[in-house]
Amino acid sequence: MIGNDIVDLSLAKVQSNWRRKGFLQKIFSEKEQSFLLQKKESERELFVWLLWSMKEAAYKIVSRQEQRRFYRPAAFVCKVMEKTMGSISGTVTYAEESIATESLLKTGFIYTVAKNNEESLSLNLPDQILKLSISKNLNYNHLHEHTLAQYAKCKNEKIAGLSIQKCQLNIPFIFNQQTTERTAISLSHHGTYAGFVFN
Amino acid sequence: MSAPAYCSKDTVRNEYHCVLFKNIQMSDKELIELLKKIVKPYIQNEEGFAQLSESTHLIDDLKINSANLVDVVLDIEDAFDIEIEDDAFENMLTVKAAMAVITEKVAAK
Structure with missing residues (x-):
């Protein structure tokens, strides 16, 4: 199964104030919060939305599998693995299920695709964006x-x-x-x- | 596009206390009015907002961005002096579900 999520970074800036009290604590695990804290101040916002898009993309798979909608971002635990040519791979763990993600970080947006099978995608990440x-x-x-x-x-x-x-x-x-x-x-x-x- | 008006929660908080002062217990109607004020800064569908009722879905009908649902939860916590843990907000996707959580948490205070 597949899931995706895109974040328009300039819109996120006006729509959300991730620095507000309680915001990060509500959606991120303690490990994720310390991962974010380790990032340079200037990069932190980017990583907040990177993790968020990973959680959202993985949620879409789980929601489809379980045939229900729910809102529990903190239960989707992200791990950023490695940066390869222009994309970032990672995993999102939800209830012991591990979901692989691949994200594109560009000037205006972050785009993540989540997959829980080996099937390959018909299009490369950049071709999935409009x-x-x-x-x-x-x-x-x-x-x-x-x-x-x-x-x-x-x-x-x-x-x-x-x-x-x-x-x-x-x-x-x-x-x-x-x-x-x-x-x-x-x-x-x-x-x-x-x-x-x-x- | 302007930044969300987070400050509205103080108004809601004051109004909530006024309601309590008058009635001790909130009616559903009063609760919906307070919720309306809380979600207003985040809605992206005016039509859905104008018709807001118990069955309104926060994402499908009001088009609230999923990242802003966190703000809705935080604003509700501030306005009603309650804490909503993950288990409780997991299903808070409709006005009705939000009302149930608030009523339960307020009663348990």
Whole structure:
């Protein structure tokens, strides 16, 4: 299964005050808090949102598996492993399940994909990101169209019969009208960035 | 876009104490009004907010950003002088669930 999460860093700056009393304690374990404290002051904000996006991406897998929605960020424990060519790999542990993550850190955003199987992704991380223009901000149709076009291309399927639908829990999947096949996808949108991922 | 108005919690806190002074116990209606003031700085869907009721979902209907749910929990704690631990806020995704947690925590004080 897959899950993803994108954080628009300039929007996060105005939307959230992570320095407020109690904020970090509510979402991070003590280990994660000391990991953050070890970071240089100038880098700390970036790492706050890196860990946050890892937790969110992993949550999407767990939510799909358990077929329920809940809010317990501190139960998703992040470990940042290594920095390779432009991306950061890590793991998120939830209730003894270990979920692998890969994150991209760019000037304007952080993007994380979580996976709990060996299946490879159809697209590289950078190709899963859509930069929205201000006018298209919050326009989900645009994200859906783009995702379907990329999916059709990767899978060599006709786009005509494909649609993005959501289950009762609001979890999205691609539905193929011809074959009635459903493929799990994960979508994330924040500010002027959006990300989509499928196997 | 302006920064969230965290200061609103002081108003809510004062109003909460006024409610208690009058009634000793809050009615559901009074509680919903206080909750409305708490979530207002974080909502991104005015329509959902205008129709806010017990069944309103904080993420689906009000489009509150998931990182801002932490702020909602912290603001509730401040306004009602309660502590909400992980077990309690895990399911606080609807107005109804938030009301239940607040009522329970306030009663246990």
